[in-house]
Amino acid sequence: MQRRSFVGGVGAAALVASLAAGRSRAADRPYTVALVPGLTTDAFYITMHRGAAAAARALGVKLVFQGAPAFNPVQQVPVLDAVLARRPDVLLIAPTDKTQLIVPLRNAFSSGVPVITVDTYIGTGVYQTGSGNADFPLAYIASNNTLGGAIAARALAKAIGDRGRVYVSNIEAGVSTTDQREAGFKQEMAKHPNITVLSTQFNDDDANKAASQAQSVLARHSDLVGVFGTNLFSAMGAGNGIQQGGSAGRVKVVAFDAPQSIVGNLKSGLVDIAIAQHPAEIGWFGVAAAYAHLTGQSIPPAIATGFTIIDKANVDDPATKQYLYSE
Numbered sequence: 001m002q003r004r005s006f007v008g009g010v011g012a013a014a015l016v017a018s019l020a021a022g023r024s025r026a027a028d029r030p031y032t033v034a035l036v037p038g039l040t041t042d043a044f045y046i047t048m049h050r051g052a053a054a055a056a057r058a059l060g061v062k063l064v065f066q067g068a069p070a071f072n073p074v075q076q077v078p079v080l081d082a083v084l085a086r087r088p089d090v091l092l093i094a095p096t097d098k099t100q101l102i103v104p105l106r107n108a109f110s111s112g113v114p115v116i117t118v119d120t121y122i123g124t125g126v127y128q129t130g131s132g133n134a135d136f137p138l139a140y141i142a143s144n145n146t147l148g149g150a151i152a153a154r155a156l157a158k159a160i161g162d163r164g165r166v167y168v169s170n171i172e173a174g175v176s177t178t179d180q181r182e183a184g185f186k187q188e189m190a191k192h193p194n195i196t197v198l199s200t201q202f203n204d205d206d207a208n209k210a211a212s213q214a215q216s217v218l219a220r221h222s223d224l225v226g227v228f229g230t231n232l233f234s235a236m237g238a239g240n241g242i243q244q245g246g247s248a249g250r251v252k253v254v255a256f257d258a259p260q261s262i263v264g265n266l267k268s269g270l271v272d273i274a275i276a277q278h279p280a281e282i283g284w285f286g287v288a289a290a291y292a293h294l295t296g297q298s299i300p301p302a303i304a305t306g307f308t309i310i311d312k313a314n315v316d317d318p319a320t321k322q323y324l325y326s327e
């Protein structure tokens with residue numbers, strides 16, 4: 001079959017129309033696409049589900065959304081097994097560890113289920129190259145997380161007058177997205193000689209743990225001036241800890257992700273900058289890419305979605321507000 005290119009500079013509506021042209025088999029028995037998020041109760045993945053559901057409706061695809069209650073491989077792998085038992089036509093998944101999910105996903109692929117990773121990746125995240133043991137997923141659809149970390153560093157450096165001690169609140173090493181955000185942050189901070197980046201605090205995606213760590217860092221370093229929270233729970237937790245430690249406003253907080261609660265935090269000055277990802281786009285492109293593959297069209301091995309930078313000045317602007325996550 002002649003394969004057509006999936007993203008060739010077409011707009012979303014034209015893309016849906018072009019994809020829907022291959023719908024005849026779907027009309028007989030709709031394709032099933034499974035989306036396994038990092039966890040189900042995170043506004044980021046809830047928003048990704050919304051985007052995926054919109055694409056599924058437009059394309060006549062059945063979407064299954066099933067995930068674990070916490071962000072870790074121990075809970076994600078049994079959910080993955082349960083989802084695979086339903087034999088989806090394509091698996092979309094946000095792997096919770098770039099190494100530990102390789103074997104379970106390779107097994108899925110070997111059993112005939114095409115895999116696309118969304119948000120996070122396995123291996124190096126560079127797929128379809130014919131090298132390494134984890135290049136079998138068809139595509140990786142996500143934010144440019146290294147760039148996001150660099151954006152966070154620039155914003156924090158500006159907010160603290162380019163000097164002082166800061167630290168990174170992170171989930172755990174081995175998560176591709178937050179590893180890249182921390183790396184991008186540190187690479188950029190290396191260009192700021194008067195800023196010292198203290199040891200990273202790992203919180204297991206637990207906002208309460210991130211809050212108590214913030215208080216401990218403050219107790220050890222009364223001259224702390226800034227924190228970068230690499231994801232929703234790291235940032236919210238660190239912000240709360242800074243507030244509980246009596247340093248809200250003095251210690252600047254740059255947050256990755258944009259739950260609804262960020263609005264109040266930006267207005268009160270607890271958080272200076274929120275870097276909103278576009279998770280609905282990730283979900284939308286995930287289902288569209290799955291459908292493209294199932295209908296014989298080629299898909300690019302990497303699709304990068306955007307960011308919206310939110311601060312006190314633009315948080316009420318409808319053009320910005322649309323990127324706050326659903327709950």
Ligand code: T6T
Pocket residue numbers: 038042044045119120177178230231232233256257277
């Ligand atoms: O930041 C997102 C996601 O990109 C990351 O991989 C895990 O954490 C979030 O879901 C936010 O909690």
